[in-house]
Amino acid sequence: MRLHRLIAVIRKETIQIRRDLASLLITVTMPLLFMLAFGYGVRFDVKHIPVYVYDRAGNQQSQDFLKHFQASEYFRIVKAVDNYPALIQALDSGACRLAIVIPIDFSEQLGAGGPVAVQALVDATDNNTANISLSYSEAVVQSYNQRLRLDWSQRHGLSTVQSPLSVDIRTWFNENLESTANIVPGVIAIIMAVIGSFLTSLTVAREWERGTMEQLVSTPITPLELMIGKLVPYFVIGLVDTVLCAAVAIRWFEVPFRGQWTVLFLSCTLFLIVVLSLGYVISVVAKSQLAASQAALIATFLPAFLLSGFLYPVDQMPAATQIITYFVPARYFMTILRDVFLKGTSLPFLMDDLLALALFATILTILATRVFHKKLT
């Protein structure tokens, strides 16, 4: 490898990137756009579920019960109606996701000590939200029950009765259970995958399309010089984008960063080598910019999005899908990112994931140097 040729390619590529408004825009605005889109757009928290109520009892006690719903941040009572059809219509139109019906003899039954059936109608089109609203409703009812029991005990002169068992919950790493903290670090992996593979997938294909490759392969340049020279500028862009994303995550979305920066940069470096080499291989094979960019998105963006654990936890996937995820480099990077940001896991505990990334990086760089031939076909 000759340094003068390597530097020549790096300089040439850098000038070309600088003059290409589209790639410049992608490298700067895309990370920010993704951060904002995912940071604000993707939420798994279910809050303020719209609720309609049909309070057939309509007395002090039933209102007291409903206040429990209103007080929770998970529900928002939108409207009280006075007949069933209105309730059904609201569920049909999507005006509410949960409808609560309080029986006409609510207070009488309570007074008699018998069990009272309160009806909850749930729109289960979105099964996830439906499940969560049901759990939350039960929790509200539980706490209401507890209060009733407490009141009853006090009224009968039994001083404070403790529940025999109680769970004292402490959430670790993402103390406020906010999905933003889980999502935002993962976005870095998505952005790396796109910057790395999508942009590089164009570089070799562009030279074939524009006819510049024919002259280039007639020079003594080596495939290795060409590959490294073309990837170095994108590697730098990738690292700059990492810093940019990390800054937005920490400063704007207030995601905690508890790990070591060196671990973050080491894993970013390895993952960048993986996606850059992959994009390069695709570019060499495809020979057309359109085919290359589409192949790159399918090969990196989609797996990083769907199979890395970004949206769904890997251990919740079907067994067959879980096996596939072992071949998705983004899976390891995603784990590292979340651990570094939220858990502050130190290097030794991330060794397995880093080694997996290093293995992918090695295989793909070797492939990238082998796949390019200085010949027209």
Add this chain to the structure above:
Amino acid sequence: MPISVAASDLTKRFPGVTAVNRLTFEVHAGEIFGLVGPDGAGKTTTLRMLAGVLSPDGGSATVAGADIAREPEAAKARLSYMPQRFGLYEDLTVAENIRFYADVFGVSRAERETRSRQLLDAAGMDPFTTRLAGKLSGGMKQKLGLVCALIHRPLVILLDEPTNGVDPVSRRDFWRILYSLLNEGIAILMSTSYLDEAERCHRVALLHQGQMLYCETPAGLKRRLHGAVVSVVGHEARRIRAALGGAAGVLNTLLVGDGVHLVVDDAARRIPELRAALQATGLAFDRLEEVEPTIEDLFVAATSEDRKP
């Protein structure tokens, strides 16, 4: 004179066609050698093989002393190849393109500066160093291609139809630079489909369907054409050819863009006869006159001679 390029039985096959068929020739240092022939004759394929960007299927070739199959990188260090399609970066300026190719070949900064100043001056491109290559005219682009090709002082330059679509002024600059290189002992191998350019070469190889018909000086090539060429300009070329093809003294006919070319044994004698014959048929025509033979005329003559027993 030392041999700069030597091809021996050079062969390239593509599915269904032998693009280059056992081509053998030599180009000497200080010589401009032309590959002449119509599209599909195998000119580009030959140049690509010699440039080391296409592998031959048979035969061998050396460029500047290096075997193109066994030591392609050594050959590539000593040659320059200018493809038919503009091969430089349109989003780089003139100076940036020159710098890139100089760096790729390891030309020192001082050498690059003197050499590029000298070449740009000869090309009349001094004022355009900061212009993007994509914003240059066709002629300027080709001259820039030549400057980039010459920046590392190659021993052999391979040019594929370098003056195609180039304005006359740029073409003159182009040829002046080429001639100035001959003193440096460079060998120039170029393809062209223009006869007037072929005539500027020291020797030309006439290619047809991948095979070499002749390899000699332009003057010798012209002597191959017995007789003279009469051009008839008219719309109904096919009917004109049918009417005159069998006339006395007409050796060959060729349909061209604006009419028909007739190869005749004696132009002075046959022109009045042909005009009279054509007027008798009532077919309209604009002109009927003797013209300089074109490459195509030579071709028709050469290929029809082959067919004669």
